[in-house]
Amino acid sequence: MKETVDCIDSGTEFCPCHLAESNECILCSQLQGSCFCDCLNWNGVCIYHEFINNGSKAKEGRKTYNCLVEKKVLYQSDVLLIKFKVPHKLAIDLVKPGSFIFIRTNENIYFDVPISILESNIETNIVTIMIEIRGIKTKKLLDIKEGGEITIRGPYWNGVFGLKNLDKQINKNVLVIARGIGMAPMMPVIRKLSLNNNNVNLILDKAPYSDNYVKEFLAEYDLNIIEESVLDKGELTDEVKVIIKSYIKEKNVGYIHIAGADILTVKMIEYLNSIGGEDIKLSCCNNIKMCCGEGVCAHCTRLRNISILFQQCVYFFLDSL
Structure with missing residues (x-):
């Protein structure tokens, strides 16, 4: 399985980063030591050109x-x-x-x-x-x-995997599933979906907390909110499986955002696969690659600490990391 390679900073004011100085850019072939231009995932800006124009050194960091x-x-x-x-x-x-x-x-x-x-x-x-x-x-x-x-x-900006899937959601029925502290990073996703005139359905599991602490923020949007237990002993609950399946079959939901621990993402992908939901577009919280973000070692692109299952599932379902 081929890894989808992308860089969240490509084309921004922080590109090129320190990796370019040592021919370790993850996208630009010429900044990998090649003589030919064969970059991955063109983002509208030539990284090599930016590097030369900046005196062959990295841009200022954060x-x-x-x-x-x-x-x-x-x-x-x-x-x-x-x-x-x-x-x-x-x-x-x-x-x-x-x-x-x-x-x-x-x-x-x-x-x-x-x-x-x-x-x-x-x-x-x-x-x-x-x-x-x-x-x-x-x-x-x-x-x-x-x-x-x-x-x-x-x-x-790399706190969510599958941003390209998110950007494509316009005038559609979409589903957001959040649990625990995932309530916090789901809010910018809900804002984006709402601004794009999507009908947003939210399954919210406040566990392990005693209350829903983002009520005041959710009140700003027109949402269909269902409070339901999502996980039980490391598995999706039967109740949430029924809800997810009904939204896919009856409301034609083709995109799901998952905001929670990695186990929730893995179990969601397994369940979608079991019901023939391979075409469902996904995005999820980045709980693994939120590293230094400064382009110093690129170790966060190697995925050495991700289980084989999670790596394969995420790469299969997400268009962009």
């Missing part, structure tokens, strides 16, 4: 910002919401589905933690994130105070 914290809410011991003000251009850059930032939790930059964007308001320049407190990095975020500062680095 910037670090000290931002004013407008609001902090600890919903329960392990769910934290933070709103902070950013420069206007950064607010625009973070609107896109799949946007995320790195938050500095320690003077040591290796403690920077990647967090997906829940909402970026381009009118107020307020960015909202929701964090699941799990380890030594995220626990440091509990020390953030309203009126204080939060240090971030960004923007990054």
Whole structure:
């Protein structure tokens, strides 16, 4: 099976990156040491030309910002919401589905933690994130105070796999399935689908949390929301299987976005395969490749830590990574 190769930064202000300087660009054949132009996934901009015009060196990387914290809410011991003000251009850059930032939790930059964007308001320049407190990095975020500062680095955009599938959804019936902290990164996807005049159906499983903490954000959109348990002991519940099948058969749903842990994505793909849903277009949260994003080693493109099943399923169903 051939890997679909793409770069989320290709054609942006951050391209070419440091990989170009050592002939390791993942797309440009000439910046891989070849004499011929045979690039992968043309994005409208010649990476080699940009590299030469920039003095044969990488473009400036992401910037670090000290931002004013407008609001902090600890919903329960392990769910934290933070709103902070950013420069206007950064607010625009973070609107896109799949946007995320790195938050500095320690003077040591290796403690920077990647967090997906829940909402970026381009009118107020307020960015909202929701964090699941799990380890030594995220626990440091509990020390953030309203009126204080939060240090971030960004923007990054590879927080969702299957963005090309998402972009093609216009005037259609679509389905979003979210569980747990997946409620946060699903919001930019729902915004995109709504702006493209899609009929958005949402299956929401708040587990393992005690409440749906994105109610106020969901209220801004015209959605058909079904609160239902999605997973039980690592398997899709019978109830959600019935709902998914009915939407595919009766409402002609041809696209599903999955916002949750990798096990949810794998089980969804297995179920779709079992009911003949191979033609369903998918997108899902990127829980694996949210690495440094700076084009330093390209290790995140190697997928060495992904199980064979997940790798094969994702490559088969998603047009673009």
